[in-house]
Amino acid sequence: MKKTLADQSIDLSRRRFIVSSTVAGGGLALGAHVPFGIGSAEAAEAAGTEVNLWVVIRPDDTCVIRIARAEMGQGTRTGLAQLVAEELECDWNKVKTESVTVARNHASKRAWGDMSTAGSRGIRMSQDYVRRAGAAARTMLLQAAADQWQVPVAEVSVANGIITHRASKRTTSYGKVAAAASKLTAPDHKSLTLKDPKTWKVAGKPLKRLDTADKLTGKQLYAIDLRLPGMLHAAIKACPVFGGKLASFDESKIKGMRGVRGVVRVNDSTVAVVADMWWRAKTALDALPIVWDEGEHAKVTSASIAAHLKTGLTSDDAFADTNFGDASKAIAGAAKKVEAVYSVPFASHSTMEPMNCTVKLTADKAELWIPTQNAEASMAALSTSSGLPLEQCEVHHLDLGGGFGRRIGNQDVVRQGVAIAKQFPGVPVKLVWSREEDQTHDFYRPIAQCRLEAGVDDGGNLVGLHMRVSGQSINAFANPAAIKDGKDVRQLQGLWQKPGDAQIGYTVPNMRIEYAMRNTHVPVGPWRGVNTNQNAIFLECFMDEAAKLAGKDPLEFRRALMSKHPKHLGVLNATADKAGWGKPLAPGRYRGIAQFMGYASYTAAVAEVSVSSKGEVKVHRMVLGTDCGNFVNPATIAAQVEGSVAYGFDSLLTEISVQNGRVVEQNFDSYHIARLVHLPKVETVIAPTYDFWGGVGEPTICVAVPAVLNAIFAATGKPVRSLPLKHQGLTLI
Amino acid sequence: MVELNINGRSHKLDVEPETPLLWVLRDVVGLTGTKYGCGVAQCGSCSVHINGEVMRSCVLPASFAAGKRVVTIEGLSRDGSHPVQKAWAQHDVPQCGYCQSGQIMAAAALLRKKPKPTDADIEEAMTNICRCGTYQRIRAAIHTAAGSRKDGGSVIHIVDAAVPSSSVAAADNRDNAGA
Structure with a gap:
């Protein structure tokens, strides 16, 4: 990868690249304002000089930093720019960013690396090569200045993009030497020494985001906002029962409705209406008589799904991923025992920008505008479904109105968009899902149950723990090849023994952790935090039940099991300390605590709640801690932590349930997303240990809910074992 | 045909009067800052001001806004200075x-x-x-x-995980160091 970077920076035709990338980054998305024609050398000079693949410098000293990962609100665009700028030593106030196009990345054999943005990897998996790119550019710029002054490069220094030769008191700027620098041979990126993160001046600081201004004025262009000349609009409906088919529709009933241009059988389960305005398309679609063949799942209900999962709690088809000692024997012989069954429902992504894309097809070109977490996967889907080779495909990936895992893997909307656009050659067609379509055709967070047993000895020590997770597998639905020997270890994320990514933080002498796969007909996929959500609720709530059995404080009970997990323990301690664990609380308030690991980061949370006699739960304050190793922007981390609490609260407030084979909660009047009133004051604790790179977007979500549930347990004495809260007669207010 | 006053400008628009104002703004007038989120007045992404009142434009017929002053995000201020x-x-x-x-x-x-x-x-x-x-x-x-309060917002503590008692509270980049 790093070698490729250096090589490519020489191989690419710089001028041609600059022009096309600038056009794609700005003007083309609007379908107008193409700033200058391809091949205009003067315009290219004004646009700047490509020092290397990641750094373009303009004559006015503006540094344009290229970003290959998707920006969906998580702040990666700003964070990656900080990392490049830190090594580049440019003036942060003159930094701009532009997106790398997938076509260019493909044409240059992925010179910019992986563009997919999920698994909290935007920063941690890019940091090394983008920092090296910044350092390489700095090296070349300093060399160019030294050459110009005919002095040894060791005698020149740079700060904020101003290069100085102290001995002769000469100065110049990056903008003035960029052209000369770009002609130099790039250094071997691997040989460059990167700065110690503890010395950072730009990275590691709570700088403001670079992408805020247009989000305050309505100017920010999302894919759903795209307007192109002659554009048509499509509304779509898939069979409400998953796995069902489209039997027939009566087009004659909507003939003559204003603006309608056609009805399209999109695939064997889906129909779309195309019109000159989206509202007209949707109105006609609602009026279109459709007959569905609902198929074999038309009678499935949440109750039947729960019964199916329940069989997995005691079946003999599970596999044990962890098996120390003899958990069953230890529990059977323990002084005290506790057993519980927990359940966590399906959840929908509900990105605020509904699923959408715009496709324009001609005989020799396929063009796609889309909010995607994986532009390369979108490109592949565009190519496959259009039948055109990748070289004739172009994807304009715009910053997303939310992703959360919905827009990473399955490119369903691309296939639909292409199928529709095929009926309108040469015409851009924008497909927008209604919220109802979005809610009812998601790839949901999988449903899961868990049976847990624990035994403690007379001294209050946990001597045996047995967990049996039964639930739907994401891999079985989306990627069966990832399941080895029938064992889908991914479902036990956060409970693994293997260190480094999502390791359980406890050492128990007798411990057995198992998974029994119980799939349903409901499509599932990664949902912010993925399986850490369910598994943290199971383990961490049950730890409080075990602590109570042992007569111990929940924090002390955990600490006793964590001596071999110093990083888990470190962030737990730091979080408990900032939360004031053990200190007196206002009357009626109770605390709960939880810790877990995911995406290579260690997290913990403390919640303070009160519960009224009517079962109204108020969360007053939460402290969430993370050790993500190195950290790039504390303000962004805080935003992600706060956001993870809100997103995680789905499990308290709402659920996706199933009746007659279809999703019941079709819109936000029944799928209850957290609103401002529900959120406590959240404090963020960053407890870095600087010796690894962990994720930020997802890791804290899994501890938010168990901390709240444990606080409710402390308040009421009753564990909350089934979610959402309404199942227990509780309401979050 | 509907006549609307949007951000101080008059527009004569060839749309069915029952078309939701949201879609008239987005697909006809081209003001895409107002967003579609749910279509049932639940999420508020489509909020606009009508005669100074905030309203959810996804459920308002365009005819409702006729003769009234509609202000969208694009018209809230000229330059983001509200x-x-x-x-x-x-x-x-x-x-x-x-x-x-x-x-x-x-x-x-x-x-x-x-x-x-x-x-x-x-x-x-x-x-x-x-x-x-x-x-x-x-x-x-x-x-x-x-102008009533400057505290609030994000609260960030950067601590040494190994030694929690020596933690230092780090202010974020705003005027809100409060914990």
Whole structure:
């Protein structure tokens, strides 16, 4: 990868690249304002000089930093720019960013690396090569200045993009030497020494985001906002029962409705209406008589799904991923025992920008505008479904109105968009899902149950723990090849023994952790935090039940099991300390605590709640801690932590349930997303240990809910074992 | 045909009068800052001002707005200088940003009615959904725009995980060091 970077920076035709990338980054998305024609050398000079693949410098000293990962609100665009700028030593106030196009990345054999943005990897998996790119550019710029002054490069220094030769008191700027620098041979990126993160001046600081201004004025262009000349609009409906088919529709009933241009059988389960305005398309679609063949799942209900999962709690088809000692024997012989069954429902992504894309097809070109977490996967889907080779495909990936895992893997909307656009050659067609379509055709967070047993000895020590997770597998639905020997270890994320990514933080002498796969007909996929959500609720709530059995404080009970997990323990301690664990609380308030690991980061949370006699739960304050190793922007981390609490609260407030084979909660009047009133004051604790790179977007979500549930347990004495809260007669207010 | 006054300009629009104002704004007038989120007046992404009142345009027939003053996010200020927009910038509120037009329009309407809103006022008025969960900064930004309070927003502690007792509270990049 790093070698490729250096090589490519020489191989690419710089001028041609600059022009096309600038056009794609700005003007083309609007379908107008193409700033200058391809091949205009003067315009290219004004646009700047490509020092290397990641750094373009303009004559006015503006540094344009290229970003290959998707920006969906998580702040990666700003964070990656900080990392490049830190090594580049440019003036942060003159930094701009532009997106790398997938076509260019493909044409240059992925010179910019992986563009997919999920698994909290935007920063941690890019940091090394983008920092090296910044350092390489700095090296070349300093060399160019030294050459110009005919002095040894060791005698020149740079700060904020101003290069100085102290001995002769000469100065110049990056903008003035960029052209000369770009002609130099790039250094071997691997040989460059990167700065110690503890010395950072730009990275590691709570700088403001670079992408805020247009989000305050309505100017920010999302894919759903795209307007192109002659554009048509499509509304779509898939069979409400998953796995069902489209039997027939009566087009004659909507003939003559204003603006309608056609009805399209999109695939064997889906129909779309195309019109000159989206509202007209949707109105006609609602009026279109459709007959569905609902198929074999038309009678499935949440109750039947729960019964199916329940069989997995005691079946003999599970596999044990962890098996120390003899958990069953230890529990059977323990002084005290506790057993519980927990359940966590399906959840929908509900990105605020509904699923959408715009496709324009001609005989020799396929063009796609889309909010995607994986532009390369979108490109592949565009190519496959259009039948055109990748070289004739172009994807304009715009910053997303939310992703959360919905827009990473399955490119369903691309296939639909292409199928529709095929009926309108040469015409851009924008497909927008209604919220109802979005809610009812998601790839949901999988449903899961868990049976847990624990035994403690007379001294209050946990001597045996047995967990049996039964639930739907994401891999079985989306990627069966990832399941080895029938064992889908991914479902036990956060409970693994293997260190480094999502390791359980406890050492128990007798411990057995198992998974029994119980799939349903409901499509599932990664949902912010993925399986850490369910598994943290199971383990961490049950730890409080075990602590109570042992007569111990929940924090002390955990600490006793964590001596071999110093990083888990470190962030737990730091979080408990900032939360004031053990200190007196206002009357009626109770605390709960939880810790877990995911995406290579260690997290913990403390919640303070009160519960009224009517079962109204108020969360007053939460402290969430993370050790993500190195950290790039504390303000962004805080935003992600706060956001993870809100997103995680789905499990308290709402659920996706199933009746007659279809999703019941079709819109936000029944799928209850957290609103401002529900959120406590959240404090963020960053407890870095600087010796690894962990994720930020997802890791804290899994501890938010168990901390709240444990606080409710402390308040009421009753564990909350089934979610959402309404199942227990509780309401979050 | 519907005649609408949008952001101070008059538009004669060839649409069915029952078309929701949201889609007239987005697909006919080309003002795409107002967003579609749910279509059932639940999420508030489509919030606009009609005669100074914040309303959810996804369920309002265009004819309802005829003869009234419609203001969208594009018309809230000429250059992003409305106090709410400035406070939003100060607190770096947006994440994905999709809901923020609606949030800003709701906050601006709240402040017009209650120049110094309490937390309870904010909780009652700000019912728009933000899926990214920017609520803490929204609350702080409204107080900032009201000039009533400078604390709030994100609270960040950067600590040495190994030695929690020696932790240092780090202020973030705003005027809100409070814990």
